[in-house]
Amino acid sequence: MYKGEYQLVGSELSFFSRKLEAQLRFQNIPWRWQFKTEARKAELEARAGTHFIPLLTTPDKWVLHDTIAIGPMLNDRFNQRPVIPDTPLQRACCYILEDAFNHWLGRVCVHSRWCYPDNVAWVGPRFGANMALDRSMDEPFTAEELEQLAGIGPMMYEGFGKNACEYNGVGADQADAVQGDYRNMLAALATHFSKHDFLLGSRPCIADFALAGASKAHFLCDPTPVSWLGEYRDMLVEYTQRFFGEWPQDAAPWAPNDEVPETLGVILDYLQGTYFQFAPANIAAGLAGEKYYEYDYGYGPTRARTQKRLNVARLHVQDELQRVGADTHKDIQALFAGRGILEHYLA
Helix, strand or coil: CCCCCEEEEECCCCHHHHHHHHHHHHCCCCEEEEECCHHHHHHHHHHHCCCCCCEEECCCCCEEECHHHHHHHHHHHCCCCCCCCCCHHHHHHHHHHHHHHHHHHHHHHHHHHHCCHHHHHHHHHHHHHHHCCCCCCCCCCCHHHHHHHCCHHHHHHHHHHHHHHHHCCCCHHHHHHHHHHHHHHHHHHHHHHCCCCECCECCCCHHHHHHHHHHHHHHCCCHHHHHCCHHHHHHHHHHHHCCCCCCCCCCCCCCHHHCCCCCHHHHHHHHHCCHHHHHHHHHHHHHCCCCEEEEECCCCEEEEECCHHHHHHHHHHHHHHHHCCCCCCHHHHHHHCCCCHHHHHHC
């Protein structure tokens, strides 16, 4: 492994850029932002072979994408401060929760960002700060800059946001369902975080970085989802701030004896009725060659577009579950019994 600085190529308003930032910060990896500006766009996409962000440029001149792969790689490279547990039950929970948060939270992110005109207008200049001005969105804007960047939000809505909402089944007509589900998620998280700092207890794992990334880039950033937080605002602020401040040198260990918090069951209950209704239906339709499918997460049938990526991610988790013998491990079987979650991955 070459020594040196890693470059995080992305945007401060990007869920997965912030997810990767949270991991880089916790593992004390030397890094800096390289915003994906219009001037750099063509070169970066040619090197990476994708238009997606984030990218991670390593000191050994690799250009990597996909946080699902980057997370374990950094865990192994910087193993003096690991973010993936070694013990079977904790490791299984870590990978399952990361998969669920990676793919379920994005629906709320795109809906809350692009289905509300005032929010579209607000995010436009902030995207522009990174993409056009090559600087942080936290730096104050002049009146001239705000005027110059005012058209970016509507342009991004027409070029990306509108279709993203339609494909994910979270258009403006789904506002009640998305907001209701968001509150259900916050209630489950509040129950858990009233007793624990992180998903597995006292130490964060890669699943936490997904939740923190969505919170930093969307839920505590954009004015629309912030307005929905209500009584859960302080909880989410406190949780998210842990990832984007200074970490203590000696991080707490994961719980001994491969234990996981009892309150994790509340989060699994929530995901059982949401992500694990969405993902199996999505994957089955995609494997059957269908472009669209329907599923119900408690608010009536929702129509969305299939995503090939979901099955790739499922097989990634399947591999990890097979490594820890999840199909016969008594504690894993006990926690997930009757939920249909292990069956989704191990089928």
